[in-house]
Amino acid sequence: MMKTWIPLASLALLLAACGGSDTTSTAPQAKTMGLRAAQGAPHALADYTPVIQRLYLGFFGRPADVDGLAFWQQQFSNANLPLTTVELSQNYITNTAIRGIVDAFANSQESQDLIGGSNAAFVNAVYLNIFNRNAEASGLDFWGGLINSKAATRAQVLLAIAGAAQGTDAAVAANKLDAATYFTAALDQPQKAAAYSGANVILSVRALMAVVGVDTDMTAFKRQIDDFIVSLTGSSQQESIKRYAGYYYLQDMVNTPAYSAYYSYASGGVAPPATSGKLIYGMGVPKVGSWSRDLTTRAIVYTAPVVASVGLPAAALLPEVTMLCTSVATPNGATSKSTDLLVAISAVQLTDATQLAGQTLSVYRENCATGGSNINSFSFDANGNGSFPSGAGLLSFNAAAVTSILNGQQLPDLSTGKWLTFTAYRYTRPDSSTGYLVVQHMGNSKTGVTDGVLATWTQE
Incomplete structure (x- = not known):
């Protein structure tokens, strides 16, 4: 044809x-x-x-x-x-x-x-x-x-x-073109050119370029590039970065992330797991916060504005999935809401029902707490058909419908009158096994969302 x-x-x-x-x-x-x-x-x-x-x-x-x-x-x-x-x-x-x-x-x-x-x-x-x-x-x-x-x-x-x-x-x-041209030209010595290699360095450079905007002072930014390149070839500790795709609870009802984010930490001489670093995340002007690891529980603790968090899996150097909760003013007063959800870019977004075949996701989290859904679990048979038992009975979607949902179809939530989207991911756990995740987003409209909820379904 x-x-x-x-x-x-x-x-x-x-x-x-x-x-x-x-x-x-x-x-x-x-x-x-x-x-x-x-x-x-x-x-x-x-x-x-x-x-x-x-x-x-x-x-x-x-x-x-x-x-x-x-x-x-x-x-x-x-x-x-x-x-x-x-x-x-x-x-x-x-x-x-x-x-x-x-x-x-x-x-x-x-x-x-x-x-x-x-x-x-x-x-x-x-x-x-x-x-x-x-x-x-x-x-x-x-x-x-x-x-x-x-x-x-x-x-x-x-x-x-x-x-x-x-x-x-x-x-x-x-x-960005000006910055990229300057960056490559600044690799003007063999040791500098050779230092621009490896996964961590490339991730760090992407994160550096991701802050360039319309109002960026390019003269100052080029000095930042010079300092970055010096850090690659110097004896100081090198900054390692893990990049994430970020969902925001008030983003439009599409099943794609709203922004990019990253964790950073000094890697030179630091044996995993790193104990502290920076977190850059958020819609619009990125928020810059810091994190540290509780060496007893291995949990990550964040500075304001984050008031609570949930990371999966907890044993990893850095989590593959992070739910960040901040205080949000609502008609009922201030409450802690899952305003942001970060998924490591190493996770693979799933776009076909067969990619979820044979999987069951039974742990639901919302607002940094486990439980609260009227659905008991997400289960998929060998062909990718989905079954979702709830207090109101068994909901089911055939594989074609599941595939449509994975590609961005919005669903009406009959119990609330709001809209739902779902995004599925596959990721590698610290023990090299494969884990599955579904990001659930609810909003009061398809665009211009003013009241939203982010939640996750996982296997544990």
Whole structure:
């Protein structure tokens, strides 16, 4: 069957409703690319730095390393490719060299690990990587719909989003590009270039880039980059980071995280488990708090505004799942609510009912306390059909319905009149066994939620 593809020029125009268009006009760009090839006048290698850095930021959430930048500069030059993501977008379908290079980024293990999962989760991750914000509901629906319908590949969608920023998004993207370019250039000695490697370092660099915003003082931030690189090659303790995807209790009723978060701790000379560190989390302007470990119970204790927490599993260096509770003013007075829920990005989001086949989740937590649901457990048979016993009787969903729910279908809660979404994850426990988690979010409306509840279902 012939696939129907939407030209990326059309996608860029459609993006105006979801974020904007590139500053370069589209008609001359296509002509220019053909003219370059006809004249046989390749660009200087350095000319390709901005577009390669944009691909690194979009697909990996970090600046290019020295060897990677040099490699891709040569590949772009050998194929005489264009200099902008818009031109890559417009010629992706017809130019096999462009497809080969961009698809190599999209299909790399690093990209799959960082922005895998459902298509909606992919789109949201791209927004976070490029604009440091979550995608709005219309953007998730539009771009996720194109990928779901096979009208565009993930690589095409990322190119279109990256090349079509407007307003604040364009300013953030420009600041991130400036920071990424400076970062790679600052790796100007062999020991510095070699130090930019390894999982912890890469996670730390992603976290560094994740704080760049429209109002970032770039001069001061470049000094921060210099200090960071010195820390990589110096004798001081290196900061290790574990990254999380964060849910917020007042976020829109979509089954994707609302923001990125991370725990950090000094790893040099520290044997696991680390005893203290920082926590960066929260919607909007990130909250910066500190944590310490009770060496007797191994539980993690947080500073304000966190008043209570639940972490799973407790024996890990850092939890795979953390429920953070803060005091929230309600009509009945201040109460401790699970306002934030952090899931390690190493956890795999599940998008098909068969991925839950044979599993039972029976521990429910809400507001940092166990119990309280009128459902007794979530159980899935060998085919992924779900059974949910409750005081009102047995609820059941066939595998197709479960799959739909895992991909973001909102459910009405007949007992409260509110809306429910569920997101499932698979993660690795400290003993290397596999655990399963379901994030449950309830809200009084699909968008503009003003009263929400975050809860979890787990196996223990």
